[in-house]
Amino acid sequence: MREINHFIGGASFTGASGRFSDVFNPNTGEVQARVQLATAAEMDRAVQTAQDAFDGWSSTNPQRRARVMFEFKRLVEANMDELAAMLSAEHGKVIADAKGDVMRGLDVIEFACGIPHALKGEYTWGAGPGIDVYSMRQPLGVVAGITPFNFPAMIPMWMFGVAIAVGNTFILKPSERDPSVPVRLGELMIEAGAPAGVLNVVHGDKTAVDAILTHPKVHAVSFVGSSDIAHYVYQMGAQHGKRVQAMGGAKNHGIVLPDADMDQVIKDLSGAAFGSAGERCMALPVVVPVGKRTADELRERMVAEIPRLKVGVSTDPDAHYGPVVTAAHRAKVAGWIEKGVQEGAELVVDGRDFSLQGHENGYFMGPSLFDNVTPEMESYKEEIFGPVLQIVRAASFEEALHLPSRHQYGNGVAIFTQNGRAARDFAARVNVGMVGINVPIPVPVAYHTFGGWKRSAFGDTNQHGMEGVKFWTKVKTVTARWPDSELEHADSSFVIPTMQ
Known part of the structure; x- marks a missing residue:
């Protein structure tokens, strides 16, 4: 060994x-x-x-x-x-x-x-x-x-x-x-x-x-x-x-406004939620579509997109992501999925039973998708750190803004929109340390700085x-002084030095 x-x-x-x-x-x-x-x-x-x-x-x-x-x-x-x-x-x-x-x-x-x-x-x-x-x-x-x-x-x-x-x-x-x-x-x-x-x-x-x-x-x-x-x-x-x-930890949100480019949103969500099996502190495990029409379209398109994702061994060049790190971590993620079901969230796609042929003992999990998740659920409050995406529906921009702002974690957040004014307002007001505007994983470049807020x-x-x-x-x-030796020495001073 x-x-x-x-x-x-x-x-x-x-x-x-x-x-x-x-x-x-x-x-x-x-x-x-x-x-x-x-x-x-x-x-x-x-x-x-x-x-x-x-x-x-x-x-x-x-x-x-x-x-x-x-x-x-x-x-x-x-x-x-x-x-x-x-x-x-x-x-x-x-x-x-x-x-x-x-x-x-x-x-x-x-x-x-x-x-x-x-x-x-x-x-x-x-x-x-x-x-x-x-x-x-x-x-x-x-x-x-x-x-x-x-x-x-x-x-x-x-x-x-x-x-x-x-x-x-x-x-x-x-x-x-x-x-x-x-x-x-x-x-x-x-x-x-x-x-x-x-x-x-x-x-x-x-x-x-x-x-x-x-x-x-x-x-x-x-x-x-x-x-x-x-x-x-x-x-x-x-x-x-x-x-x-x-x-x-983190529980990063992706806010999707009705005017967002939905084709790009679906691609961004797939990579940000499921890439690296969701084991990223800057992953995007929560998506917040604003309005019923936006939410219904996003759900429908994610359900169609998820079967296209390929889970494979880490050496497979065609795989989108590989296994989670340990059996214990796989069991922990599966436990959070079960917790979401018990809390009343709708499990639209269940990845727990995924098995890779020839690698049945590997720590693989398929993508999972929840809808109708609410802020009161523990599975929403806590970090799952696995290939799980939760849809939390919001009726308005203000409601969507408040979700990441009031969450215990404040690492990263993203907003998807073509409205510059809305994006600017969101970036200024959201109570989160790193913000992406049409960028799903807003990790700053090296000459800027990385850090979240709150917990x-x-x-x-x-x-x-x-x-x-x-x-x-x-x-x-x-503080250095180089006096002219030809000048008389100053008298002793017993008060704090000032520029007067």
Whole structure:
């Protein structure tokens, strides 16, 4: 049985905990490897290794750090096929989607290549008599990222790309469900020229997470996962004096106005609701058609579209999506479908009994479609995270606007319309962090920033872009005076300095 080790100090590290987690092949249901689970002592070893590397890396000038990021980007691109195949085999994403996972992470690495410009501070000459004031952004020290199973390449690169580029050293605790790609990224970072200890990958469960959150030498933690755990990470990290950004769950809505291009809406909904088996925090699992006529047409056309979707093994180039990640997750999604039925929602298309010939033990689910879902239902309130689309009918624009605005999650939302005024009004008023206008999955480009509102995010700083630079650095402001030695010294002053 293949064992997946930690990656500490630029090399594979075999832990001694004696605890492991199985890594499954979602296409077959078979155990394909097992990954080590770290002890607190092993996490401490990784943190100390990162601490030892910090002084040298943080004192490396930004341009040289950027050159490492350039080379890392080149190496990831050169190894794209290997990374996509590795990711697909453990997660279950189809190869094309796996490559998209890697590419969206590389977008942030590309942003990080420009870090010398992003680190420039502010300067005021002559703020007072012979006084200049300037600021600088400096790295925090050892920092950490705790990442989920659904994007094992993208989200780690979102975190460590900016964090390392600004001069920090990094501990990555990836999901134990698909840990191979993060380790490979660590190897490529060393190959790109980063010193040993700059990027370390430590596998684990709650023991490893708590070791990060309580370690006195870890100064900042970025997390992506479910909202309950995000809240725990935020509270525990803050309690131990750390800077924390913790991204949680989502229930993204797609508002469809009567004037929307329904042909495009159906295509967008199919991809956004069912792509990657719905295992995306920016998926679109709720569609809100405005008016009965719009709702009836949308339902009819989705019922016709769903049979055209092909569910297949992750290596099938014709498959639209593959299996979900584990048997437990498949059972959880099926449980939410049953819950929706019990609550009175109309199950129009039931994907629970889907079975792929020759892969009957794989974790496959067909697309499911609900209609007449209401805001009071638990299946509407909570994140299902599977290939399930719920139709919630709205009688008016205002009712449609209020649904995502009042929901406990506020990650993303989309509106489909040809009315610019309605779209502009919606974008300004909706109580959600990221908005798409005729864009079903509004994940911002890397030089902007990613983050939701309400229970979708804890902390006040978002991922990547300049928000990421702010999160992974601290500001130092210098006030300097260079007096003329020929002038008389000023008398002592016992009042606060002013510009008067």
